[in-house]
Amino acid sequence: MRTYTTNKSDFIFTFFVYTVLTLLAVVTLLPFLQIVTLSMSSAEIVNSYGFHFIPTSFDFSGYRQVFHNDLIWTAYGNTILRTVLAVALTLVLTFLGAYPLSKKFLPHRTFWTGFVVLTMFFSGGMIPSYILVKELGLMNSIWSLVLPGAVSTFLLLIVRNFIHEIPEALEESAKMDGANDIYILWRIILPLSMPVLATVALYTGVYHWNAWFDSMLYIQDEKKQVLQLVLRHIVLDGDLAASGTETGQTNVNTESMKLATLIVSILPILCVYPFLQKYFVKGTLIGSIKG
């Protein structure tokens, strides 16, 4: 606080930083405002030139068209279920996988770490993955969306590095007090790892919220499909249909509807993000500084 008055160069620096950050915020927010405005505007405003940051007249036909589709509600449910399930599973597996790898006394630790890292560089590709999921009998079930990506190598390494930073003395002292390994993991390591686990949860959550390609490949039943795929359908099929052979039909798809779709799909993540953000920054930084 005192820096404002005591030092002129500090003041200039702060002023500069705030100006840049404000500009950055404006540059990011304006396109978003444009989209929000257009999503609730009528066709003539959408088609007109110029900027539209503040809605002048309201027309919610775009939203009406999006929500007219019954599938969207089941799809919302599927996405929420998928995200929750995947986040829980990923947290448990990643944490349990990272803890042993962070211990120096793990036999053949370099080999196991290398083995895990290897999967980051080589993957089976789309068709082998498809055959694998099919042969495992996961087709058309939510497990086909959750299991294949349950452990992300990248996140596993971040968590491993984070745990590695926790002083070993803490564990030793607990051991002297008679705590067993499970107790140590549960009562000492887990609470201390919260920031990095929040990061993992956010990463995984956002990934699963946005994912649609796996749902397209593995899920045949429309009622089991995820939100992003259904929204994609609503947006793209209007275009396809009207360019196809249907004669004399007015095109069902409008720009405001597309933008309404966009808002519908990002709103939940937008609401969750501010609460997780502080962990997000902390977690990635702490995990990545020292290897």
Added chain:
Amino acid sequence: MTKEKKRVRSSASILLCCIIAAGMLAACSSNNNNGNSASSESSTPSADAGNNGGNQSTKNEDPVTIDWLAYNSFGQMTPGNTIDKMVSEKFNAKFNVWYIDSSNWVDALNVKLAGGEMPDVLLVKPDFNTISKYVDNGVLAPISEDTIRQFAPSYAKLIDQYDLWNTVKYDGQIYALPAININGDYPTALIWRQDWLKKVGITKIPQTLQEFEDALIKIRNNDPDGNGKKDTYGLSDYAMPAILGAFGYPGISDFKNAGKGIVNLDYIQKDGRIQLAAIQPEMKDALTLLAKWYKEELIDPEFITSENTGGYWADSNAFYNNRIALTGKGMYYHWRNKMNPNAPDDLGGGQYQNLLKAQPTAEIAFGTPPVGSGGKSGTIKWGVNAPPVGITTKGAKDPRKMETILKMAEASITDFDYYNTTFRGVEGEDWKEENGSYINLNPKITTADAAKKGIAVYHMIESPDFNKKFDAFNYQFADSVKTTGYSPFPAPTVDSFTKYAGDLTKLTDDAYLKIILGEASPDSFDDFVKKFKANGGDQIEKDVNDTYNKMVGK
């Protein structure tokens, strides 16, 4: 000691390598086994069904099961709906209707095909090159012409009439059933702002290139929108192919797509040979004129990023925002400005409505493409060929499936009730007949909802006659504004086209734009042609002519 240790270690590592390799091989071979067993499993029942087909007299009542993908899967059909029941009963068949994400059809289907799953019958999308790919990968089975003519004689005659067999042939054999989109027979529309023309004193819709130029100059200079600023232009990218058309087949039929790198190379037949339209010498004159117009500011300088800056592809934001006077690319039904007297809430074509929302006092007129000095004129026609229907190697194993599929194609051509039900829906629910005209009861139904009810799932082929009968008002209007048009020559698919077309499109777009913008002189067109030919153009033309001649038996 150390040597010993080293040896042990190295032999251990060799052993480890062997184990891993063995593991991989085992995984592969077990995979193969699985693949084999899966395919043999799937082939056994169909072979059985084939026997059934042979003994039709004894086991006639067993319905044949068909894995169906011969439709645009905009939505997932609910099995057992009225239409599904009708078709199943009529052909004594059971349909297992596949659902492939229509917005990502190619990827989603290819993974399934590679994973060893195959429908019996499918739509071959997105373009004709897909046929050769599918044949090489053992997906599509040949269909003998005799079989087609035996089970679907009227259908075969219809395809004769539109001369579409070439489009589905590969190595001289038919690999798919051609389909028709009759709208492709109507050239894309050329739309004038008629109120602007009137304002600058032009009463007759321009016909020749000279009249076009006069009109565009007046629109540029005489402030037709009355805002006191010189901010109106003549045309932008959507009307450009029509100007090129005054000289010959437009070398680029869609500037926006070409700019995005989407293949835009059309074939024409000239002097008995199939040639590429982009490098015809008459395009040099056409580009010279466009360069002159650009210099005179008749062309909107923003044409490079297209007059469609967002929204549905037929929308022209520049046209809606009083920037240009002439647009194109859309179809008659996008711009229809005459209302159907039998449909009281008819507001006209979607783009016409959009224009009126933006400029309530605007009036439009359907123009005719300019006639050049050589008497040539026309806008782009899509061509009547729609995605054809292929029968897979799995489906072809059973002659009964083949027969059923062909009979279905025949029914959609010969049976108006069948066409109406499969393509338009259930009478009284989706449409009704009133005084001889047909009225759509759910004009705003989405394609996804329609597919759910089974509409447009089983129709396979759209009959042009039935389309015109059902949609009489629409096609009367279409005929009243029909102009001359160019449609691409339906040439056979060749590998070299797939290989070079992308780069050649970029080359063409680059050369054309540079000439129009005045960055290169029109004479650079000759260099462009040379480069084009050397980089695959000659190869494509040679291959396509060889293949075509072989196909037609020359």
